[in-house]
Amino acid sequence: MAAPPPPPPGPALPAQAAAAQAQDFDPVQRFRLLLPQLKESLQTLMKVAAQNLVQNSSIDNGQKSADGALQRFDKSLEEFYALCDQLELCLRLAHECLSQSFDSAKHAPALVPAAPKGEGGPGGETLPYTQYLPLIKAQIAGAKDIHNALLEGTNKITGKLPPPGGP
DSSP states (O other), X not given: OOOOOOOOSSOOOHHHHHHHHHHHHOHHHHHHXXXXXXXXXXXXXXXXXXXXXXXXXXXXXXXXXXXXOOOOHHHHHHHHHHHHHHHHHHHHHHHHHHHHHHHHHHHOSSOOOOOOTTSOOGGGOOOOHHHHHHHHHHHHHHHHHHHHHHHHXXXXXXXXXXXXXXX
């Protein structure tokens, strides 16, 4: 019978684990962490390129033989491009998050409390009817726009014509 696996070394605190997990999903924070790595990778790339250039020129001039071991330029370049790709993805994700945030604020400027009638929402906040009515009308109009866009898309995919008197 095999012994059970040993427990992990040292339990992580829940607050630290949550902070680390949130940091992994934050594209701006990830960008800030990758930027120094990119700078270091660029420095390494230039250093390797310079060393290779110096050795190749000395070989061409007949001053040295081709025996010296050099760092591989293509590996340094690949590392640099990989970091550039990661940074590009972080920036695209951050842009998409910002765009979604703007759209969310545009289509739902205020939260509608979901408390039963007569009870206050969290913190006792409720919307007066004069604010509630235009908000609900805007949400209904947004839902209709989404519904119409989905219908139009399915009609295009299936090749059907919209029904007469439809959207």
